[in-house]
Amino acid sequence: MDAGDGNLTTATAVHNGGVSYWWRARGGFPARRPSLPGPMHADVCIVGAGFTGLWTAYYLRRADPSLRVVVLEAAFAGFGASGRNGGWLTSTLPGSRARYARGPGGRAAVLELQRQLQQTVHEVTRVCAAEGIDADIARGGELSVATTPAQHERLRAELAADRDWGLTEEDVRYLGAAELAGRVRITGGLGALYSPHCARVQPAKLVTGLARAVERAGAEIYEATPVTRIVPRHPAPGAGGSGAARACTVFGDVTAPFVLRATEGYTARLPGQRRQLLPMNSSMIVTAPLDEAGWQAIGWSGRETVGDGAHVYMYAQRTADDRIAIGGRGIPYRYASGVDHRGVTQPEAVATLGGILHALFPATARARIDHAWCGVLGVPRDWCATVTADPASGLGWAGGYTGHGVAAANLAGHTLADLVAGTPTARTALPWVGHRTRRWEPEPLRWAGVHGLYALYRAADHAETGGSARTSALARVGDRISGIPR
Ligand SMILES: Cc1cc2nc3c(=O)[nH]c(=O)nc-3n(C[C@H](O)[C@H](O)[C@H](O)COP(=O)(O)OP(=O)(O)OC[C@H]3O[C@@H](n4cnc5c(N)ncnc54)[C@H](O)[C@@H]3O)c2cc1C
Secondary structure, rough: OOOOEEEEOOOOOOOEOOHHHHHOOOOOOOOOOOOOOOEOOOOOOEEOOOHHHHHHHHHHHOOOOOOOEEEOOOOOOOHHHHHOOOOEEEEOOOOOOOHOOOOOHHHHHHHHHHHHHHHHHHHHHHHHHOOOOOOOOEEOOEEEEEEHHHHHHHHHHHHHHHHHHHOOOOOOOEHHHHHHHHHHHHOOOEEEEOOOEEEEOHHHHHHHHHHHHHHHOEEEEOOOOOOOOEOOOOOOOOOOOOOOOEEEEEOOOEEOOOOEEEEHHHHOOOOOOOOOOOOEEEEEEEEEOOHHHHHHHHHHOOOOEEEOOOOOOEEEEOOOOOOEEEEEOOOEHHHEOOOOOOOOOOOOHHHHHHHHHHHOOOHHHOOOOOEEEEEEEEEOOOOOOOOEEEEOOOOOEOOOOOOOOHHHHHHHHHHHHHHHHHHOOOOOOOOOOOOOOOOOOOOOOHHHHHHHHHHHHHHHHHHOOOOOEEEEEEHHHHHHHHHHOO
């Protein structure tokens, strides 16, 4: 497979799939690593070579170069969401502050998680500089824009909540319409929240560079090696057992005191995990490079990441090669936790995102949509992420970042490495450590629920274009059903 391995939809000339545009932009996929050569024993086995698995391996080896760390990847490093995302290295907290605050650390621990996520933006930038990873990082911050009075009201409520939870003017501040337009001109932009704790990245460049840094640190990565089953250590050590957990593959098993699952949106495909994390779909399009007149009209010289406050929200970045990459929900969920085929997305999703792009940035009307793709991210039933490692079973996992995983996976991976080492740190005291969530409903309830929810949210967004400053009652019903934190 090369980076051109996507569908070319002749009617629209949109390159669709090929995993993502980011791979094409970096000149194709890197050379494939070998598969697992046969059964082996390791100190730590990691399943999945996205940001979570790779950062975990990186910090494990940096902390203890004597450890044998083996990463098993079904396709290739960065094949999943880590090589397809919107490139927001954002400190947005993945989940509900109120739910995390129910843990023993209370509200103070939630603020600590928020602060550590902010530090993570610096940490990823630091490692990239130290390891010579060119990931097109631009530290422009993040703009959450309101384009309807109802969105504007929600922005103000969000700001008040941020202050209540301890965030200051240095963390997030309100911009009026004129100030927003001084940064980015967005049709109907009424105001925005600005946070400096975000950077734009090129995901495929970041994940490729990170995989190489992991290998330089001494970990082994085996590609085209799907794990078919993860088995806890059994019977327990001391009761006649080997003391090792197992990751099973067709090439043989890897045994290790710890097997860590880092499969986020793909988790449901592993035996016994079908209802743990819902694979939520997200779709993206990217324009051809805009001309100088286009950028004169839009501005955006600060390279902020830009999102809106719709219930079915959009997220966008100005790429290093002067395109606009914009994403949104598309078809939210495939029956029975299905995933896409190498990123090929539905034509309806391309049309919807194109409509949003042209409405928000009219200067893009003449710009060709160059490439479209999609991917899955992991959503837990309570929309709160988890980082867990259990020495008794030898199993650990991290994920469920609900679409905010680029920075969070760095912190989660670092934390998993600490948990495996058994050394208490500030990270191991964070409220997402050991967080448990109930399972998703069985099918067909799961499919009907998610599709019903997004029908409600779409209707709510449409109703809110009517000009009322009140959040649509349809969205409130949706929030109640889904448990999505606001
Ligand atoms: C279109 C899109 C846009 C997004 N935009 C953003 C954004 O702008 N900012 C943000 O913070 N987050 C964003 N996210 C979410 C973010 O990308 C993810 O949360 C994050 O990349 C998850 O990393 P991960 O390593 O946990 O999972 P993944 O990157 O999905 O990696 C999991 C890996 O596990 C492998 N795997 C799966 N099953 C097995 C198995 N059985 N055996 C071996 N290997 C296996 C997969 O092939 C894959 O490579 C977006 C997601 C998508 C899909």
